[in-house]
Amino acid sequence: MNAQRTPKKKTPKAERDHVLHLLKNMIRIRRLEEACAELYSAMKIRGFLHLYDGQEAVAVGVMEALTAEDAVVATYREHGHALIRGISAGSILAEMFGKQEGCSRGRGGSMHLFDAKTRFYGGNAIVGGGLPIAVGLALADQMQQRPRVTGCFFGEGAVAEGEFHESMNLASLWKLPVLFVCENNLYAMGTALKLSESVTDLVRKASSYDVAAASVDGMDVLAVEAAAQKAAAAVRSGKGPHFLECRTYRFRAHSMFDPELYRDKAEVEDWKKRCPIEAFSKTLKTEGLLTDKDRQKIEGEAAKEIKEAVAFAEACTWEPVEDLTRFVTSERRSE
Amino acid sequence: MNEEKIEQTIFNILKRIAPESEPSRLSADDNIRRALDIDSFDALNFFIQLHEELGVEIPESDYGRLNTLAEMRRYLADRLD
């Protein structure tokens, strides 16, 4: 798990290990998602599958600001968050295979990754539904005087939901320790932000609830990390909730069954030029922090991790059908 | 309710439980369970029916005092007045 760090300077020559660690985490996510796409086409993974390609800098940067004690609430596009939070690629893939060794025993699938050990509260597939949960987790921390932060990820589509507004208000009203991370990738499925919001400046919306709010380039992992560190430190010190908009873009379709009729190919290509992995690599090379050999080593390790994870998931087992009705109510109550 | 009526009720129930027997031939001090080959399930049924017909609630701890016709007549008469 990531130790809490103080914010870093933009030219972190002394931080070579750290920047390589960030780069590697983004590459790990990318390779995991590529494997998912392939396994979906091969029918190993079913249901809805939402991939994170392009947005890696957000999960990687924000997770640096959270400690093991903190909680994470995520959405249905959460493979990357789960992986960086510390859930193994093997148990993530096993979950998507529907195997009982999966992190949710195969009961959740791609959209519902859960893990008690890392306080990872899903995998919530109702847009906006996770926000009140994060508010409640923070309320419990506040009432029990625990200096924890609840990191709550959601897309800009959730901003149109009533639960966004109810949660902003509650968190601000009660000064709750929530770090709201809005991943603005410009499209709620296929509807552009400008076609669904009268006010497209999301920071203004959060500010209207007196929630401290900022916007950051979500394609720049160092910028995300710095902003998240600052926000998390404020939240942890009892200053109430923070809202961080990360402007980002998803490179792939919304889900596997999406012909992408709603956006221009050119737009996608433009954003791809700002790929958080390649752009960061380039900067690091220029600054002499990354060599081709470093990159090869990272790629090799990531490929090995994912390859082993796929093999693990393949070897996992199916839960017996007799167990179908388990986990509807708790077993320690029902005798 | 008089003892004769009680006895008739007991006979009727026993006859239902052990149709091949002739309860009226029992003597007052015969052990009924042994004489009519009544097992614990039949015995429970006997008490249930006695309860239904006479409305007497017999605690389990009293079962041991109800082995013979004479004992039953006395016990029930005490509770039925």
Added chain:
Amino acid sequence: MGEFRMPSLGADMESGTLLEWRVKPGDRVKRRDIIAVVDTDKAAIEVEVYEDGVVEELLVKPGEKVPVGTVMAIIRSDADQPREAETKAVGAEQATTEAAPPRAQKKEPPAPPPESPAERVKASPYARRLAAEHGIDLKTLVPSGPHESICAADVKQAVEAAKAAGPEEPPPVAAPPRAEEAPAAAAPAPEEVSGWKDPEAMRRAIAKAMARSKREIPHYYLQTRVDMRRTLGWLESENRRRSIKDRLLPVVPLLKAVAMSLQEVPELNGYWIDDRHQPQEAINIGIAISLRQGGLIAPAILDADLLGVDELMAALRDLITRTRDGRLKSAEMTAATITVTNLGDLGVESVFGVIYPPQVALVGIGKTMEQPWAENGLLGVRPVMTASLSGDHRATDGLQGARFLDTLNRRLQEPSKL
């Protein structure tokens, strides 16, 4: 050598139509390149390839609709040699199987002769059951129930009337004999077994089953003495709270303990069939019930492990009543996975029972009686019951049997958990 297959692009996608190839044979492709456009029911979707190599052959033409998984192209990876196209038509057959399978000739079953409304008697299910039990013809009754239906009261009245008229009422168990199999034998039985055959036939059936058991099954026997103080104390306090009709018989906690112990020692619960030990998941406890007219039968309480003590008592009462009335269901006759025989009522101290084939164990319950009992160096008087186990040595060994009796004993020391 790689095969590029029609991908599955959604949980509900069964097939897709190739719209265009973005590559031609000889083209070099890289992992994640878009090489084809496929039309699904929803829209045209670009499809990527997952390996590096050279397109060797395209097997599906634009416009063709093929099922998910059909090989659409052969990609030669750099390590492969070029090859002859011997298996090129892998997907061709699937590609042409779009035609609907020949429709089976649907044959209408002959219509049953229409029942005239006048013949149909309107009677409640309960009234029908009572009428069947007492041999009353519903057509002879005057309906007084709701919706002009015959209700139970109508049947009861007819039964009373018949009693008053004729003194010679046949006992209910004397229904005509039917050719049933032996108790617990695995023969198919009718839906409901009504009435028992004459004592001689039953005797012969028992003789057959028991002789087979002693001939084929190498029995081993174990027994243990169980301090029943806690169980009886628990039972007494339970029964004190209950009205007569809800009281539990002492055999009920015993059955519950047996069922729970079988969960822990499942080897004893099941069959020996086809030279093979076949433990069963369902715990159906056969209860040896003696019949007043002689003989015995061991129908089963199904899924006894899933029943609480009250349900178990209800099931037992129901089973005994119906056994003695001759109204058992076929499943109850054949489904027992183990048998419990309780001879304690008759003062027998311990039982060494004969296993009902194809079961592999039988539990014997003796009389509970006060006996001297030493514990922690002190001598006291306790109600003691001897439990025994007859085991089929082909299926299990004394170790399992011993574990079972030990578990049973422990269960009976914690009656509140039953």
Added chain:
Amino acid sequence: MSPSSPETMRRLTYRDAVREALAEAMRKDERVFLMGEDVGRYGGCFAASKRLLEEFGPERIRDTPLSESGFVGAGIGAALGGMRPIVEIMTVNFSLLAADQIMNTAATYLHMSGGQFNVPLVIRMATGGGRQLAAQHSHCLDGWYAHIPGIRVVSPATHEDARGMLWTALQDPDPVLIFEHSGLYNLEGELAADAGPVDIDRAKLCRPGRDISIISYSASLIKALEAAEILSAEGIEAEVIDLRSLRPLDEATFLSSVSRTHRALIVDEGWRSGSISAEISARIMEGVFFDLDAPVERLCSAEVPMPYAKHMEAAALPQVDNIVELIRIMVKTHG
């Protein structure tokens, strides 16, 4: 069942019983807190939490904004975070604003997470009609919630249950919905001085009888008992069963009753179509068909949104007279 002596009994309203239960729970377990609209300074819409603010303070008697989805979700989060929240929703109609959180989150978390995250949350709400509150404050949706696996649904009809169910519900590891009928709050009744927790999953035989089983719950139970009293004078002995819990349904109790009386009437304030009464009727058919001496009958609310006018509302709800008349027909025999 044992009759307590008069000096240990006392008279109080159903509302008082609810309030006592709340106060006791707060005193016994400091993780317990009450949250909802106007529960604090106002004292609760139905005055169930009157003066609790003085004893427990605004942290634990927590007024919320009008954000049902937000604060029910926050209750779920707080439960996940180790608290034992009691969330009050003013009326069942308002609970529909939080239906997403109840159904998509509270009821699913344990299962989606493969058994990792249980939600020990209690939600109380007022239900039912009879007070001329018209079509947006009067419905009886207890049975509607009973459709959902993953939650428990209880409907206390008696003072004993109003007093005793809350604590047991708080001990349950899973979400429990408690429906308090608004028509019962003012009802006075007897309660033992030492009344305490009661089970929340068994039906209860309230009145023995041989001729027919009346199966009911909540305020309809009171009407059923009144009807049974009237019928008794005519020689018809109705057995009355209080379901108490609608999920799980204790079918053993009502099936055993029907198998003795051979007739069943279900009185349910919910609408007839797709109701809990339909479920009970089906289970009777499945379980004891051959014991039935008459078709199972149901008395439900008329299938209209609740009208305002007093006489119309009365006609829409099952009433004592309806019960009496229907039973007279059902048990009609040779006489």
